Amino acid sequence: MVLPLVAILLLGMMFMMTKNVPELTEIPFASGALKERSKSEQVAEPNYMGMTKEGDVLNVVAETLTPQNKEMSDLFAIRPKSEITTKEGRIIYLVADSGLLQNGSDLLSMEGAVEITTSDGYQLNAQKVDVMLDKTWAFATGPVNGVGPSGTLNAGSLEIKRSLETDALKYHFQGRVKVLYTREK
Numbered sequence: 109m110v111l112p113l114v115a116i117l118l119l120g121m122m123f124m125m126t127k128n129v130p131e132l133t134e135i136p137f138a139s140g141a142l143k144e145r146s147k148s149e150q151v152a153e154p155n156y157m158g159m160t161k162e163g164d165v166l167n168v169v170a171e172t173l174t175p176q177n178k179e180m181s182d183l184f185a186i187r188p189k190s191e192i193t194t195k196e197g198r199i200i201y202l203v204a205d206s207g208l209l210q211n212g213s214d215l216l217s218m219e220g221a222v223e224i225t226t227s228d229g230y231q232l233n234a235q236k237v238d239v240m241l242d243k244t245w246a247f248a249t250g251p252v253n254g255v256g257p258s259g260t261l262n263a264g265s266l267e268i269k270r271s272l273e274t275d276a277l278k279y280h281f282q283g284r285v286k287v288l289y290t291r292e293k
Contacts, residue, residue, distance in 0.1 A: 109199050110183070113247070115261060116234075120255070124168075128151055130240060137277055146260060149175055150172050150174040150175075151172065151173045152171070152172055153169070153170070153172075153285065154169065154170055154173045155167070155168070155169045155173065156168045156169075156170075156241070157161045158241065158242075160192075160242060160244045161238075161242060161243045161244075162195075162241045162243060162244045162270050162275070163195045164192055164193065164194045164195055164244045165192070165193040166190070166191070166192055166222070166239075166241060166244075167191045167193075168188065168189070168190045168191075168209075168216060169189050169225075169241075170185040170186060170187060170188040170207070171185075171186040171187040172185070172186045173185050173209065173238075174186075175240070176208070176276070179220070180211070181210065181212045182208060182209070182211070183208070183209040183211070184206065184207075184208060184209075184212055184292065185206060185207040185208065185209055185216070186206060187203070187204070187205065187206070188203075188204055188207035188209075188218055189202065189204075189263045190201050190202040190218065190238075190246075191200070192237050192244065192246070192268075194244070194277055196277070197227075198226065198227050198277060199226065199227040200224070200225075200226050200227075200246070200268060201225045201226070201236055202222060202223065202224050202225075202239065202246070203219055203222070203223045204218035204219055204220055204222040204223075204237065205219065205220030206219055206220050206222070207219060208220075208292070209227070212214060214240060214241040214242045215240060215241070216238070216239045216241060217236065217237075217240055218236065218238075219235065219236045221233065221235075222234045222235065222236065222237045222242070222248065224237065224248060224266075225253075228254075228257065229256060229257035230254065230255070230256045230257070230279070231254050231255050232248070232252055232253065232254035232255075232261075232266065233252070233253050233254055234248035234249060234250060234251070234252045234253075235249055235250070235251075236248070237249070238248040244268075244269065244270050244277065245267075245268065245269045246266075246267070246268040246269075247265065247266070247267050247268075248265060248266040248267075249265055250263060250264040250265045250283060251263070251264065252264070252266045252281070254266060256287075258287060258289050258290065259288045259289040259290035260287070260288045260290070261273075261281065261285065261286065261287045261288070262284075262286045263280050263281040263282060263283055263284070263285045263286070264269065264282055264283020264284050264285075265281075265283050266279060266280065267279075267280040267282070268280075
């Protein structure tokens with residue numbers, strides 16, 4: 109008989125001791141950004157991962173994807189990132205300001221200060237890079253500038269693909285290639 113009275117007393121004290129919590133009258137988001145996002149269909153933080161025909165792993169992520177047509181064959185990407193991990197263990201990492209994912213052709217066109225970083229020592233910049241989603245292939249439209257394992261380089265374009273003869277991953281710099289070799293000390 110004493111225990112039920114103590115339980116009721118404790119329960120009553122718990123309700124009497126609670127503070128009044130003010131109600132939120134406004135959603136804690138920037139209303140302009142929320143209104144802008146709700147105007148059109150989009151996918152937030154999409155992530156695509158697959159294997160190319162050559163056996164390399166391709167991972168593509170973005171902040172948002174927004175359809176550009178009713179068929180949803182073209183999707184506009186904000187801050188797309190692409191990572192190719194080769195079967196030999198090399199990694200090619202690409203980051204851009206924006207991009208266009210073309211579902212019909214399995215192509216991601218990355219634009220606006222594209223950064224290309226590789227695990228074998230390249231740190232490059234280009235205006236545009238096209239990446240195939242079904243095979244190991246990327247093409248950077250120049251100028252392509254940056255540093256490589258041997259020094260600084262400039263080129264008109266860069267194509268990354270596997271050799272048909274040896275299946276080895278190759279970087280093909282083209283168009284007035286200039287390399288300033290840095291001598292090791």
